[in-house]
Amino acid sequence: MKPKVAFFDFTSCEGCQLDVLNVEAELLDLLAAVDIVNFREVKTEREENYDIAFIEGSISRESEIPRLQKIRNQAKVVVALGACACIGGVNCLKNSLLMAEALRIVYQDDARYYDTMPARPIDAVVPVDYYVRGCPISTEEFLKVTKSLLLGKKPEIPNYPVCVECKMAGNVCVFERGMFCLGPVIRAGCNAICITSGRYCWGCRGLVDDPNVDSEKDILKKYGLTVDQVTERFKIFNAYQEVAK
């Protein structure tokens, strides 16, 4: 029987779900392989009976916690989808502010109608089985993880830094081009897409399991960044981890 798959979103731009729809060439095959029972971006019908839950977004309001827990209780497999769900992502930038101040900056006079709390990845609330990383996710990786789940195989997500794939792509090192890059401590799997496109690594896939962050910071400083600039760069996607350290 085809597994029932559901998609959910919390605090996020829902861009990762849109990327799921971007599989185009393989969309029909995907629909043949799974039953999508819950996907707000695609259909209005909903079913509360599902096997695999893909969850986008970070948790930034108290009310999101019981909703997430309910999904966890229902799903056999929970997959975090995208940087917000996996590592907290850009939402966690506000964590260094007082929440009242953050509300005032965003909503100004209407702040009193909203509540918020420091943002966190979903695994800070419920256990997560697998991660599809990145901002946005790579559709290739989403398909890879999905196929692995269908096969009953643990998805092979790289635990080495972006440098590996960047070298495979034959890129000139960002540092040699006079820019700064988080690639040496950030988990690969993106085929170094940003660097290949002429930019640098922002760190959207999060840190590898055993990152040498101290050495990376020394290198960034050696190439001319100040401590504050280094911290700022890390915080864009990895503010949650930065505080945890």
Add this chain to the structure above:
Amino acid sequence: MEQKSVLVVDDEPIVRESLQDWLEDTGYQVAVAESGEEALKIIEKQDFSVMVLDIRLPGKSGMTVLREVKAQRPWLKSIVITAYPSAETTDEAKKLGAIDYLIKPVIPDDLERLIRETIESVGREPTVTAKVEIRPKPPVVEVVEVKKAFTITKDSLKSLVESLAEEMEVVGVKSRHGKYVYDRIASFDELCLDYDVTLMPPTKYLLPAKETLLRFKVGDGSKVEPVIEQLPRAIIGIHPYDIKAIELLDEVFMTTNPDPNYIARRQNTIIIGVDCLNPSPKSFAPCMGTSLTETGFDLLLTDISAAYMVTVGSEKGASLLERYAEVREPTGDEIAKQKAARDEALTKYKLSLDVPKERLPKLLEESYDDPYWESRSETCLSCGSCVMVCPTCFCFDVKDEVSLNLKEGERYRQWDGCMLGDFAKVATGENFRHDKASRLRHRIYRKGKYILERYGKVGCVGCGRCAIACLADIASPLEAFNAIAESAKIKEAARRIIREARLETELYVPRLAELVNVEELTPREKVFEFKFKDREELGHKPGQFVEVSVMGIGEAPISISSSPTRDGTFQLAIRKVGNVTNALHSMEKGAIVGIRGPFGNGFPLSALEGKDVLLIAGGIGLFPLRSLVQYVVDRRSSFGRVILLFGARSPAERLFLGELAAWSQSPEIEFHETVDKGDENWKGNVGVITTLIPKVDFDPRKTMAVVVGPPIMYRFVIGELKKKGLPDEQIIMSLERRMKCGVGKCGHCQINSVYVCQEGPVFTLAQLRNLREAV
């Protein structure tokens, strides 16, 4: 006067004798003199066509000899040889009538050609001119021979490249962001032949970052087919150090277990090298003996400003020149220019080894515990840049990818490297090189020692790419070698045509086997019985392993649990720990798996025969050892006493209960068993396996112990066996490692210079004593 007679004047006997032998073989009459005085005496009595004269002689110098010869025998042509060329001496030698000069070490071919041309161009006409004879431009060559050098104009080179581009893919060096890269060349003008170093080495065309090995179908009509690319390609502008690196890869991939994918690419590749005249500031190729090469290329270019010299390295190269290029014999002046260009390039290298490279293996051997590894690796990012850019790195990982319908897929390999954290990590979670220091040391040992010892070729070609790529500035093998030389207080002052490798497509293709029986041993462990679809036997020895494939999931090394004496089928006892084993555990009778192997050495049966054997198994160590127990039981008369010790963690984790019971009853086996922790029903021994050893009485002079268990067990068991006086040579162990490919290529199972899947997994303790990191 003799038509073709040569006088060789040199004080070094080796030079004198070798030139004499060579020239005589080529048809000249040769006389030799070891000093200027002797030479002059001989010349007084006899005429020669040509004199080959060393400049630096004891007594009368070469210059004095030239001066006196010019007065006495002005028609005698002289070719001067010198190890120490300078503009002054060569100019003066020419003024004194020398036709040309050669720089030591003299290549006999070059000298012979120069002598021949001198004789042919001058004939027997004596000449007294003090100017260097300008010989007529030699005619365009019609027959091109291997190992010869010719002159090719830039226009002719251009048409050679353009003709090649019509027949095949042409790649070469291009500029990108101010750096150099190998890429497809659309026109000759894009091609850069004067560069320092490329970002990535050209080896990527022989061993691509990602390469499909197999394509398969699963389910009904399952099949597996090898995928082998055979795209003709010419790589233009490879520097000698990279050619040396390719020669190493040839050795690795084309000799033992010839790799079909590599062979197909290699045999379809034309290598056109170019001498590196402006090296990278991080390069130290001369110290590694790789700044020049005489082998490994089809053609090799040297830029001599107005034109290129082209050296022919193979029949393929010769035919290329014959078909597509106009070349001519080089003039003496052009040969000299080539030498001068190469010599000048040598002066541009900034870095050097403080020890001769020949001493590196020994130096590293003595520096295993040097604090350098720890301190140097502190800032290592484990980012893998050093290994990714290295031309002599060839390790890889193998993975499966399936289509969404889950019915077809491919197995591919992808670059992997020993500097990455998880490289030596096995499914159970054990990481055999878990810290940065041991990874850095392993890499440097590969570069300076292991590869040299295993393949007889340098493991580091001194290109300097890793030193450029490493953001933490710790990757340069040269710096590591020098630092070690320093700390060891050793400081001393301090150049093949592709063999006929057979393309066998089967290396990575599993044979299909049917699961004929499954039996549960514990909730985590099952024993699987297989039979090949083609009904062939596995043909294994006890202690060997196979690579088991579940297409779409992957491949895993599994030891064989049954003895070859039990024919027809073979058994694999398997614990559920990773993707492949999980998939196997969900299989039922009739399922099809892929099997490659058997691989590895197996237990040393001939060394065990006639001896008392003490077999010790801890936990699932019984899986491989069971093959030996069965073997010994089936050939009981070939062995002395048979003592079997088995330890499990708890009664619930005991394995092969039926066999355990049978062994304990058998008069042929002395069987002792223990559990780490008992339960209310357990009445047997309680305690770790080492507690059984003191209870057994055996004669250390005629007993061979075979120990298999988890890594942690070995140290303690060895301790107990040593207490009993058992020599290292009589303690045999089987090691667990991440044996991804099984054919000594992928690098994951390597311990020092040893590949466990090839030389192991069975070793004696005596062997392991010299193999740090083993237990």
